[in-house]
Amino acid sequence: MLTLRVSPRPWAAAGTDASIPPSRYDCYCGVCLNLDVDAAMSVYGGREDLYHEADGWWSCWTTLTEIQESCKNGCPSCCVLQEGMRNVLGSHVETSGPETRACINFKKGNVLKLFLGDGESGRVLEFFTPVERSCPWDTIGSTMTFPSDAGYAWEGGNVRNVPADSGSQQCFQMIRSRLEQCERHHELCQKAAHGHLTTRVISVGCKDDFSDIHLYESQAEQEQYIALSHCWGRPQHLVTKHDSLAERKKSIAWVEMPRTFQDAVRITRKLGQKYLWIDSLCIIQDDKNDWERESAKMASIYQDAYLVIAATSGIDGDAGCFGDRLQAHVIPGTDETGKNFEILAREPRGHRIFGWNTALYMEFGGNDQRRHVADISWASHRHPLMTDRLRKRRGDAIFLFQRFSSNATGPLETLLTYWRYVVSEYSQRKLTYDNDVLPALSGLASRMVNEQTGRYLAGLWEHDLLRGMVWSAYGEEKELGSEYLAPSWSWASTRRSIDWALGASEIEFHLKILESDCTVPGLDRYGRIGSGYLRLTGCLIEGKIPGNIPTASDESCFIEWNGNKNPFRPDRIYKLQKGKSGCVYCLRLCTLLHEDSKFERTLVLRKLAHNDEVYERLGLMVNNHADRWDNCGDTKEITII
Numbered sequence: 001m002l003t004l005r006v007s008p009r010p011w012a013a014a015g016t017d018a019s020i021p022p023s024r025y026d027c028y029c030g031v032c033l034n035l036d037v038d039a040a041m042s043v044y045g046g047r048e049d050l051y052h053e054a055d056g057w058w059s060c061w062t063t064l065t066e067i068q069e070s071c072k073n074g075c076p077s078c079c080v081l082q083e084g085m086r087n088v089l090g091s092h093v094e095t096s097g098p099e100t101r102a103c104i105n106f107k108k109g110n111v112l113k114l115f116l117g118d119g120e121s122g123r124v125l126e127f128f129t130p131v132e133r134s135c136p137w138d139t140i141g142s143t144m145t146f147p148s149d150a151g152y153a154w155e156g157g158n159v160r161n162v163p164a165d166s167g168s169q170q171c172f173q174m175i176r177s178r179l180e181q182c183e184r185h186h187e188l189c190q191k192a193a194h195g196h197l198t199t200r201v202i203s204v205g206c207k208d209d210f211s212d213i214h215l216y217e218s219q220a221e222q223e224q225y226i227a228l229s230h231c232w233g234r235p236q237h238l239v240t241k242h243d244s245l246a247e248r249k250k251s252i253a254w255v256e257m258p259r260t261f262q263d264a265v266r267i268t269r270k271l272g273q274k275y276l277w278i279d280s281l282c283i284i285q286d287d288k289n290d291w292e293r294e295s296a297k298m299a300s301i302y303q304d305a306y307l308v309i310a311a312t313s314g315i316d317g318d319a320g321c322f323g324d325r326l327q328a329h330v331i332p333g334t335d336e337t338g339k340n341f342e343i344l345a346r347e348p349r350g351h352r353i354f355g356w357n358t359a360l361y362m363e364f365g366g367n368d369q370r371r372h373v374a375d376i377s378w379a380s381h382r383h384p385l386m387t388d389r390l391r392k393r394r395g396d397a398i399f400l401f402q403r404f405s406s407n408a409t410g411p412l413e414t415l416l417t418y419w420r421y422v423v424s425e426y427s428q429r430k431l432t433y434d435n436d437v438l439p440a441l442s443g444l445a446s447r448m449v450n451e452q453t454g455r456y457l458a459g460l461w462e463h464d465l466l467r468g469m470v471w472s473a474y475g476e477e478k479e480l481g482s483e484y485l486a487p488s489w490s491w492a493s494t495r496r497s498i499d500w501a502l503g504a505s506e507i508e509f510h511l512k513i514l515e516s517d518c519t520v521p522g523l524d525r526y527g528r529i530g531s532g533y534l535r536l537t538g539c540l541i542e543g544k545i546p547g548n549i550p551t552a553s554d555e556s557c558f559i560e561w562n563g564n565k566n567p568f569r570p571d572r573i574y575k576l577q578k579g580k581s582g583c584v585y586c587l588r589l590c591t592l593l594h595e596d597s598k599f600e601r602t603l604v605l606r607k608l609a610h611n612d613e614v615y616e617r618l619g620l621m622v623n624n625h626a627d628r629w630d631n632c633g634d635t636k637e638i639t640i641i
Contacts, residue, residue, distance in 0.1 A: 029075040031066045033058075035106050035139045055145070060104040064096055064116065077137065080331060081114055084125050084345030087329040089116070092123055106139035111159050127345050128159045136335045140343055161344050167263070167322035172270050179271070179307065195304035196220045199294060200282040201275040202252065204268045213265065215240065215248035215281060225275035227305035228264045232280065232432045233316025237261075241286045248281065258317030264309055267321065277301060289523065296524035299443025412452040416464045419448065420500050423459065423491060427498040428475070435483050435528060437492045442526035457518050458490035458529050465516060465534070466509045470590060470601050471498050472569040472620040487518070487532035488617040489640050494571045501622070506593040511538040514637070534640045538587050539629060545582035549573070559604060559621060561586050564628055568604050568621035575606075575618055583607075584618060587638075588629055600625065605640065613638040
């Protein structure tokens with residue numbers, strides 16, 4: 001137990017004698033500055049490399065060895081740091097070199113952060129005091145903010161030591177408290193509280209042996225329900241099909257339900273709700289019409305739910321909703337007056353899952369309220385475009401849902417930038433079924449479509465088609481089945497990770513779209529695609545892929561054209577391999593203008609019919625030589641499918 005025989009801050013109060021040299025004080029520590037803002041200011045003044053004047057943060061640079069030696073010499077502040085490092089980081093500290101760099105960041109009232117090491121191997125520790133508890137150090141508090149060069153806080157809110165069991169009574173008390181706040185103060189949440197049941201829900205019953213759970217076909221009654229967002233994974237567990245529908249309406253056996261479903265039932269009961277919606281049970285999986293009809297309503301189903309449970313921890317239904325979590329290490333102590341205190345040390349909790357610390361979050365204001373209870377996740381947005389965001393973090397599938405208000409409004413470019421961000425994030429996740437790639441976003445698309453965006457075309461927008469085609473694929477390439485997913489000009493055709501390199505102040509497009517259309521074979525016009533085409537005019541140059549076609553997506557791929565050789569990103573290697581020759585065509589797409597630089601984006605195409613100007617997309621070429629298009633290339637009218 002740490003015992004402080006002297007105050008950790010032997011400095012004069014601000015405005016009295018704070019300028020007295022530190023040598024006058026026997027217990028001054030030159031390593032950590034006693035974790036004291038007044039001490040730091042007295043010693044270093046306002047040095048810009050140490051003091052973040054905009055928000056009052058100090059950065060104290062030292063080494064692991066200096067902290068350890070200072071602790072041995074009796075500095076209580078360094079002993080707190082040493083105690084946290086030894087108990088939380090353990091072997092990492094033991095294997096770190098003596099000159100390992102350390103940076104102590106502190107500010108009055110805030111959580112203290114200790115950065116140890118550099119780069120990917122570096123670690124971070126947080127030291128905090130629970131809310132409404134006193135601490136001898138006023139720089140080890142409970143407020144969670146941290147400065148950035150962009151001028152906004154990295155994180156926000158009060159830090160808490162979460163319970164080890166995410167299914168504990170304490171966690172449920174917090175959920176109930178947050179829900180009560182929603183119902184009292186959030187207008188959109190109040191509207192959701194008066195929603196109606198969707199086509200089918202699960203009646204969770206009330207018997208202790210769970211024998212009264214069954215599927216209920218509603219009459220659209222005005223009732224609340226909870227929805228589950230989960231990863232199906234492989235193998236699939238419990239689904240409803242035509243031959244099991246009647247049985248499900250009578251009873252759903254508790255022992256047949258996977259752990260995630262069981263936990264969702266428990267959550268629903270504990271929150272005093274009667275109904276639960278789970279896609280695999282509430283949609284008839286072998287009925288095409290029912291699947292299309294219900295999946296098209298998924299945005300409304302999640303939006304109108306009283307609460308959405310995001311089962312974020314597992315790759316399938318066996319993982320459950322609850323889990324054990326690492327606890328903060330408690331550093332107890334007694335100050336110079338004999339009063340007990342507790343400091344907690346832990347590694348940071350990741351909050352990116354809720355959108356914190358992302359450029360998009362800051363672009364949309366960065367001032368919403370977000371709450372989380374470990375592996376049960378719930379969040380609320382106040383931006384006019386978004387009110388709920390729930391994501392699965394791990395596993396082989398993701399559901400990304402953004403609740404829109406009834407009519408998505410705002411500047412067109414803001415809407416489209418947001419859409420591209422969603423697609424980029426979504427494309428990095430694996431789906432159980434590849435042909436769900438567009439249906440999974442149909443609810444979101446149906447909320448976003450308006451006169452500004454134009455028609456929805458296979459994951460892109462009519463009034464953003466040119467910019468929308470400046471995508472490139474990267475990462476792992478999986479084998480696809482024979483089922484048609486989307487036209488080649490759509491990102492949805494690749495089933496790879498997608499990004500848009502549009503960081504330019506101005507874009508000059510060199511194509512003109514004459515006609516565009518997609519056919520939708522089913523009931524959901526934002527869902528699966530039967531076919532699609534673009535008819536356009538632009539400059540076209542013939543080229544070839546020299547040498548052998550790459551066999552892996554991470555191998556370099558080049559094109560020779562107009563006397564030049566440039567690398568390009570293929571959308572899918574298998575498309576290159578199935579061609580009878582290396583003959584390709586380069587279609588000038590746009591020039592990105594950024595300060596004094598120009599960057600060209602060129603579509604790489606292959607001709608599909610000898611006599612017709614019909615092509616498919618193969619990839620995107622990036623270079624900074626706009627002059628290579630000067631006085632060359634015929635303007636042609638072509639069709640891309």
